[in-house]
Amino acid sequence: MAEQALPVLDVRGLKTVFRTRGGEIHAVNDVSFHLNRGEVLGVVGESGSGKSVTMMSLIRLLPSPPADIRAGQVVLNGKDLLQMDAEDLRHVRGAKVGFVFQDPMTSLNPVFTIGSQIMEPLRAHMGMTKAAAAARAVELLELVGIPDARKRLKAYPHQFSGGMRQRVMIAIALACDPDVLIADEPTTALDVTIQAQILELMKELRRKLGMAIIWITHDLGVIAGIADRVLVMYGGQVVEHAPVGELFANPQHPYTRALLKTIPKISGAREARLKVIEGQPPIMTGAPQACPFRARCEYRHDPCEKVNPLRRGGGWSSSGPGP
């Protein structure tokens, strides 16, 4: 992809707040990033850091209340999704942006056949006839590596294994040839050998179809294997973004550095003791005025209490120490 080309997706200053009985939860705080055509953007961060809420906010999938998108722009192919009317938005969700979520059993409807669930978006958004949609569904199932596809159209979700259900979810997400695929922990619930199958499949589909992928995971190994660029989230903010090689070779933000040291390796020298990130994740009851990582940071110094070193330009470049 050419450097100059406009990104397919451009997110600026996104803020999402949940209004709960216990007060406000500032789940996403001024998040900005872009996605180039045909690239895989990995998103990592600990549980509760705002990964899912960010992606659900993009396409306005969060129920409001309690969710409230307070600010931001989400420009997809030149149009701001946050300003779009319901009709256009439905079309975007069905045809321009596909999703795969973590647990395939909850995402597929148990009472409908696999076939009807794949055909639904084709008929609704592409105006296909039943026969055309069925033919395309077979094609999609074959594409995601489900053998005997024609027969399997009549199967119900419970007749498929976890790995197969996840493939079906991918087939549905791909049905209308989306420009962007958002995959939220799509392989976390699967075993490593099945995970490996799905990862290979996604890489191949990207090559073949040229779509851009946002891949959320807590597994840095998956990120290393599939991503071109990586966003690291902490406390509802993007604390670092970098090309994948750069991130692993030369992590800048103290959280990223600590994170990379807590995980054991499968080869090379065995670490005698694992590094630990002491302390607890931040409680996000207000917009962060100071650095959200300061309580757990080994490089903490005075300014960290006073300013919120939001990402500026390329990567983490706040008042913290250099590499």
Add this chain to the structure above:
Amino acid sequence: MLDATPGLLAGGPLVQVDGLKMHFPIYSGILRRHTGDVKAVDGVSFSINAGETLGLVGESGCGKSTVGRALLRLYEPTAGRVVIDGEDVASLSPEDLRKKRPAMQMVFQDPQASLNPRMTLSRIISEPLDEHTDWAEAKKLARVHELMDAVGLNRRFDNRFPHEFSGGQRQRIGIARALALNPRFIVCDEPIAALDVSIQAQVVNLLEDLQEKLGLTYLFISHDLSMVRHIADRVAVMYLGKIAELSPRDALYSRPLHPYAEALLSAVNEPDPALAANRRRIILTGDVPSPANPPKGCNFCTRCPKVMDICRTVKPDLTEVEPQRFVACHLYPKTQAAGSTGASEATERNQQGVSL
């Protein structure tokens, strides 16, 4: 502080498992006739030395948890011997089993689900003490505090409830409870699977510290192969109710012998893009067969990239193919004498359904 069990000889096997089978009966039809069995564990043999950590890995449903539970006789094994510290747990009378319980404990996967939400932390941790000692309340509370110190929980929290703690802290509560009666052997069943990556290291470090201090012996069940490489001395790889390979840790990770062990390790994602790019991955096709209806020959023959004719008809035995390395695969001829871990086929007991 807590003391290491006295008189513990490092080196000898503390746990010796021979021909362990755990079959769950399937009943069907209106008459609820016994029509088959889920062969969750189907002839498993291994030993664990005192002070050692044996890793048990494999994909979900392969029988890891069932091995752990059958070892501690939370299930009634269908067949086999489980000798822990000189006594066959699988055949102890209920009274003798009760006396044996303190020596063997379990830490569970989901710290949330395994702790009673209506009990305070001190009640939870002292539950085993209520059951197995006649200590006065004050003595029990002193012990609870000692245990809380040992696992890094603040004593002041002893009156709080589980929901007031984070996942990592809840797992510490589970570990404290498991330690209450000074066990020698602990089955850790996916103790970190439900925890965030940054918290996993804390719990693993704690388990390692306690092992060193107290001379504990662990069966560490996990599907996280990188973490098992970190914590285990030897590793058993399970597939569909059987052990495919049992090897010392470094030997297994640098040169897996069984085709399934090889595929499983190659599928792990290395958190290093340079290495990830150069990795040769073995992508298996198809799904794991049902344990109610395993293949006739080698359990892995339906997915094995190296399958041969003999594999479809003859089950390979777990044999020592290199010193200390046990493999169940026809690719490896049985040259050496069968090792000590070879299954001595134990008498089948009556199959019984167990509901827990």
